[in-house]
Amino acid sequence: MARKRSELKIGVISLGCSKNLVDTEILLGKLKSAGAKLVDDPKKANTIIINTCGFINPAKEEAIDYILEYAENKKVIVMGCLVERYKEELQKEIPEVQAYFGTESWDQILEFLGLKKVEKVQRILTTPKSYAYLKISEGCNRLCSFCAIPSIRGKYRSKSIQELVEEAKWIAENGVKELCLISQDTTYYGRDLYGKNALLKLLEKLEDIEGIEWVRLLYFYPTDVSDELIDYIKNSSKVLPYFDIPLQHVSNRVLKSMRRGYGKDFVEGLVERIFSKIPNAVLRTSFIVGYPEEDTKDFEELIEFVQKGYFHWVGVFSYSHEDGTFAESLGDPIPDEEKERRRALIYEVQSEIIKEKYRGLLGKSFRMLVDGYDEEMNIVPVGRLWFQAPEVDGLCYLEAERLVKEGEMVDVVVKDFKELDLLVEEKSG
CATH class of the missing domain: 2.40.50.140 (Nucleic acid-binding proteins)
Structure with missing residues (x-):
C-alpha cells in the first residue's frame, strides 16, 4: 500500500556527476510540488531516494555502500544509472530496497509514493547562488570502446533552444551568475533536432539573458572543437575561454583501440589552434591510464605530453572494466596497483605544472x-x-x-x- 502523503518525509541522496545532480534537482521539484516534505538530513527521513551513478567501478561501489547503509532501517528507493545497468542483479542481491527505477523516472517514483504528477514544475537548485548547471541534452552517440554511457543513457537527445533559454532565464531570476552547460557531449548539441550543430545559436541566446555573467562550457569532444567555436569564445563577453576537452590518451595505438576517431597529431594541432587564437585560454582534460592495450611506451608518451604544460587541470582515471563495452573483450590485464602507480605519476607531474602557473598569477x-x-x-x-x-x-x-x-x-x-x-x-x- 502506498504511504500517505502526510507521512512522507523524504531525504534524497545524489551521487555521481553534475548531470545526475540536475536529475536529482528535477526530482526534488516534483516531490515538493506534489506535497512531499523534503528533509536535508537523511536520518530524519522515513523514505530515502538514492540517485546512483553506475559509470565506473568506484562509483558503483559508492552507490552500493549508500544503499546498504540505509536499506536496513529506512524505506529506500533507488534510481539512476546503476539501476539502468543492473536492475535484476540489484533486486536479487538487495531485496530490502522498496523499488528500483532507471534514469528520468521521476513521475514513476511519484506514482509509487502515491503522489500526483504535477505538470510544469521547476527543479529545486541545490548549488550555491553563484552557479547552476544547464543540461542541454541527454545520451550520447559516440562509440568509445571503454564507455557504457550510450547503453545506460541512450542516444543523443538535445533539448530545444527555446526550452533551454526559458530554463536559463528562470535560473538567472534566482540570482545565479554563472551558467555551466553540461551534457555527455556538448559540442554535438542540436544535430538530432536541427540537422546541424546548433551550439553557437544556443550561446547567442544565452548571452542575451540579463543577470548571467559567466557561461562555462563543459565536456567538448575533441573532433568537434571547430575554428568557428573557438572564434566565438574568443569574441564573447560572457562565454569563458575555458576548454574542457577529455582527450583520454595521446598514444595513436591506444586512441585507435579506444575508438576515439583522432590521433596524437590531431591533439597537438587542436591545442595549437586554441592557443594561437586565444593565448590566455585555460584547458582541462582527462586521461585514462591502465587501458588494456596501454604498454609502458604508451604511458611514457602520455607523461611526456602532460609535461609540456598545456593544461591547468587534468583528471586521471584508472581504467574501469565495464560490462557490455567493446573494451570488455580485451580483458583487464594491468594490475590495479600498476594503474594506481601510473595515475599517481601523472598527478605528480601536473602538480608541479599548476604550481608554476599559479606562481605566474601572484600579484595579478x-x-x-x-x-x-x-x-x-x-x-x-x-x-x-x-x-x-x-x-x-x-x-x-x-x-x-x-x-x-x-x-x-x-x-x-x-x-x-x-x-x-x-x-x-x-x-x-
Missing part, C-alpha cells in the same frame, strides 16, 4: 565569484576565478574586511596558493 587582479563560506569554520569567504570550474578546479579563499554575499562578484588580487587553492584579497579602491 581578477574578478572572483563568491560561492559561500568555507565548510569548516563558515567564516572565510570562498569562491572561484573564471578559470576554476565548480567542484573540480580548486577554490579561492578571500581576505576581506567586510561581509560578502553568495553570488557576489569581487575584485581581488592573488596573494598566495596552496596546492589547487588560491589565497586572494579584495582589491582596494
